Amino acid sequence: MQKIRTATFEDLDAIAAVEAACFPAAEAATKEEFAGRLTHYADHFWLLFDDDRLTAAINGIVTDEPDLLDAMYADTSMHDERGAWQMLFSVCTDPGSRRERRASRLMRSVIEDARGAGRDGLVLTCKEPLIGFYERFGYRDEGICGSRHGGVAWHQMRLDFRRERQQSCCPQGR
Secondary structure (H helix, E strand, O other), rough: OOOEEEEEEEHHHHHHHHHHHHHOOOOOOHHHHHHHHHHHHHHEEEEEOOOEEEEEEOOOOOOOOOOOOHHHHHOOOHHHOOOOOEEEEEEEEOOHOOOHHHHHHHHHHHHHHHHHHHEEEEEEEHHHHHHHHHHHOOOOEEEEEOOOHHHHOEEEEEHHHHHHHHHHHHOOOO
């Protein structure tokens, strides 16, 4: 049975293992980095379990900074619970569970939570082959950004709720 919930410190080993299975060592957060993140913003870790096995995870901070900066990965003090933007650091699916829509289900939950919290939107970075995946959720590619996390080029993707709110309160042609 699948279940989505936020993280607790007891999830640390499973989160670190899924991250290590999804990203090269230069890009993956370490267990120690996850411990710091969980201490400061465990409610911004969304986890999908199949029974008791973690199969997908998404995490990140909330900030008023509109762009995802490399410094955010390590500096937990940049998290501001009242911030406008939900930054997403990683979207991971256990390799044995890919192509089963787990990341899609989890991403929809994250988007719903951010929208419900009144955020301006979500921001993430991804490599070029994943642009289409994120566009299906309404993210827009802002092009290659300044991030050099892990020594590679990243595209910044933004899902902007401000545009949705503006369109819903001010219909075109009136």
